[in-house]
Amino acid sequence: MDIDTGITSEVLTIKSKTKLIDIFNEIISKKSEAVFEYIEGLNFDINTRIVVIGTYFTGVGIVKRLSERYTDILLIDIYPHLEELLYSEVGGKLKNRVDFSSNLDLIYSGDVVIDTTGFGGIDVEQSSRFDVDAFIIEDPIAEDNDEALKEKNNIDERLKAVRSPNKAIIKTKGINTKTSGTMTLTIGLLTTVLNKCLEREGTLYGACEMGFFEEAIFKEKDIGKFLGLIDVNALKVSTIDPFDCDDIIKEELNKITSEMI
Known part of the structure; x- marks a missing residue:
């Protein structure tokens, strides 16, 4: 977990070490x-x-x-x-x-x-x-x-x-998404993680990287641009009480299962 000072020294910005590409x-x-x-x-x-x-x-x-x-x-x-x-x-x-x-x-x-x-x-x-x-x-x-x-x-x-x-x-x-696509699962996971972070005492606000990446892949046909867009911290949170947001991401990832039926 990375921690930076926010607007003042009382408010901190925490960033997940987990990147979108990791998810x-x-x-x-x-x-x-x-x-x-x-x-x-x-x-x-x-x-x-x-x-x-x-x-x-x-x-x-x-x-x-x-x-x-x-x-x-x-x-x-x-x-x-x-x-x-x-x-x-x-x-x-x-x-x-x-x-x-x-x-x-x-x-x-x-x-x-x-x-x-x-x-x-x-x-x-x-x-x-x-x-x-x-x-x-x-x-x-x-x-x-x-x-x-x-x-x-x-x-x-x-x-x-x-x-x-x-x-x-x-x-x-595993995480109540509508489809099993990797993009759908990723966005669903990040939505849940962000909501859990916002529910914590001391959290001001948070943001996930949730661009509509498929436009870069299928409309612009720019794979290099897409790879650059996903090589970023998945989550950032403004808070007065720092916590490890990577643990929350891992908790949600562990709920996802894939099996042959």
Whole structure:
């Protein structure tokens, strides 16, 4: 925890050591480890062809973890510029360890396929063309707390259409967010953490880094700008009674779970 003086010597500003990128990476790690352990349990050869569809956070995290053991991995995304994430800290600097393509015809080239595309991604018709050794899909829903999103969610139909002896769903939840996206979970976590800080005696006000980062990624297509925006302290609080805000962040992170169902 960093502490600076505020407007006067009586009021202090505390800053979390935790950065936004740290929160992203912790959530991504939970998802990726669940997938890795599931695939390991199927006893596939290290040369098994693994195709991951969808780069944004979950996809890049999964290939990062899988590349520690498996040698033939292809990451596919319709946005070519997202390949830059593979070479960043978020992607574990995976240059020359994972292949990347924007050719959707290649989604059928794997022995193991992992679909992280969520809402509006791979549809049921496309799913019906898979005949693979294992198929994993990420559930974009976290908690069952939004009827409109539940109605929109079609992963059960997509999974049923796939021909595979091994099917599984990545389910991530724990802090009452509507979706399981890493960005959604991060913003939900920070909202709760900020409210807890504001409830403490002696707190004047606080602020979290909550920019709409997806504009930098998908509108401006500027991965470098995005990486700069998230390499900052996640939380700052003005208070007369300093406390460790990193403990509160960790407490909320520990509530997030990811499992294969």
